Amino acid sequence: MSHNAEKIWTAALLVIGDEILSGRTHDRNIAQVASWLQVQGIRLSEVRVVPDVIGRIADAVNALRGQYDYLFTTGGIGPTHDDITVDAVAEALGVPVIIDPEARAILEEYYQTRGGLNDARLRMARVPEGADLIPNTMSGAPGIKIGNIHLMAGVPAITAQMLASLTGTLEGGAPLLSETVGGWIKESEVADILREVEKAHSGCQIGSYPFFREGRTGANFVIRSTDRDELSSAVDTLCEALGEMGFDFTPGGI
Amino acid sequence: MSHNAEKIWTAALLVIGDEILSGRTHDRNIAQVASWLQVQGIRLSEVRVVPDVIGRIADAVNALRGQYDYLFTTGGIGPTHDDITVDAVAEALGVPVIIDPEARAILEEYYQTRGGLNDARLRMARVPEGADLIPNTMSGAPGIKIGNIHLMAGVPAITAQMLASLTGTLEGGAPLLSETVGGWIKESEVADILREVEKAHSGCQIGSYPFFREGRTGANFVIRSTDRDELSSAVDTLCEALGEMGFDFTPGGI
Known part of the structure; x- marks a missing residue:
């Protein structure tokens, strides 16, 4: 191949x-x-x-x-x-x-x-x-x-x-690589961050996947790219931004 | 409605x-x-x-x-x-x-x-x-x-x-009605019956859905029609034919 x-x-x-x-x-x-x-x-x-x-x-x-x-x-x-x-x-x-x-x-x-x-x-x-x-x-x-x-x-x-x-x-x-970051976060509170991180990393797409579990609202954010370095950089930027806003998040998703 | x-x-x-x-x-x-x-x-x-x-x-x-x-x-x-x-x-x-x-x-x-x-x-x-x-x-x-x-x-x-x-x-x-008959039956042993029962009941379609469970082969046969009487008649004919061939079967499917 x-x-x-x-x-x-x-x-x-x-x-x-x-x-x-x-x-x-x-x-x-x-x-x-x-x-x-x-x-x-x-x-x-x-x-x-x-x-x-x-x-x-x-x-x-x-x-x-x-x-x-x-x-x-x-x-x-x-x-x-x-x-x-x-x-x-x-x-x-x-x-x-x-x-x-x-x-x-x-x-x-x-x-x-x-x-x-x-x-x-x-x-x-x-x-x-x-x-x-x-x-x-x-x-x-x-x-x-x-x-x-x-x-x-x-x-x-x-x-x-x-x-x-x-x-x-x-x-x-090239395989499409992906990383997930998740948390008990309402996606509507971080929509701006997601858009900005995606814009700043041209080879990356970010998908936001909300869910309801145990009566609570959460979301997983999936970052995809064929470029491993761009992907890492986007994940780092996203985690930093979520941290600055005071959100708890879990690398790998929840 | x-x-x-x-x-x-x-x-x-x-x-x-x-x-x-x-x-x-x-x-x-x-x-x-x-x-x-x-x-x-x-x-x-x-x-x-x-x-x-x-x-x-x-x-x-x-x-x-x-x-x-x-x-x-x-x-x-x-x-x-x-x-x-x-x-x-x-x-x-x-x-x-x-x-x-x-x-x-x-x-x-x-x-x-x-x-x-x-x-x-x-x-x-x-x-x-x-x-x-x-x-x-x-x-x-x-x-x-x-x-x-x-x-x-x-x-x-x-x-x-x-x-x-x-x-x-x-x-x-008219809602599409369906009935299921299932058994530990290889579909390839009853293919002729299924075709014949479908042909004999013009308003009915029969689908055959094989599966593997617990190391055994089985199948569910789903009969569909918008006509309740035709559906019943097709189910009866199918069950009779399976019985005559010596197969055990379960109305409702397995």
């Missing part, structure tokens, strides 16, 4: 799932993919969640794959009738769906001691023509890589395996 | 937040808004997450507000420099940002015993011209409703208050 400090590498995530849009399942893949991408030096720049409808998935794939360096999808690559991501991506790319011989062999081996390869399980060997596989050490059925698109499982534990398989294989840039 | 069984009312959710895209914060608003919309008879049809950048927010607002009956946003309406949702929505709609007199009065009262209304707090009275307010009984600063767009807080507990204020005020259709 080469690091190019100039270019910012970007990615989009497309979450495929009626179960997310119905509120039945709380998505856990957005945070998982986002955190993983940070380490790869790739910035997650957009997420979309769309229903299990081929046209909707295909439209989103075409909108996102051209706009960002990488596109990741989660969900819809299993054995049942509602697993249609492969068909949608093939439609988006204008290529046929084929049975991948390597995926078929992986599934044959995996299911040899698990009841055999039936028609439903064989669906998981279907790929858009021209694809490579993403190994899945947990449950056999591989993820799929075609062009800049990476099709991954919806079950978070399996997605994690696929991300592990991809680690270090994608070109990225 | 009138119910029209013919029309399917749709909504999109736009989550504004660098903190979600960085993986730092696990989003909890998608599931919360999705579940609330189900009860209102409105179908969540798309979610997008975009960074705290005015142009990106404005573009997404314009893409989504025309495509769906309702648009909800979460995040970016607080007192700090990174709270720019109001500016972005005003830009999208081509209207100026003004200080809303009612919002100002609410904030003056709320902060009377909390240190007074400073410039940062007054930012939370800014609205796109022509907006109405969404009451926030928790922390003063109101949400904002303009046209079919509803701007809500990013802190989930405050979002919940704003959704409660909106309950029953939006026109919706």
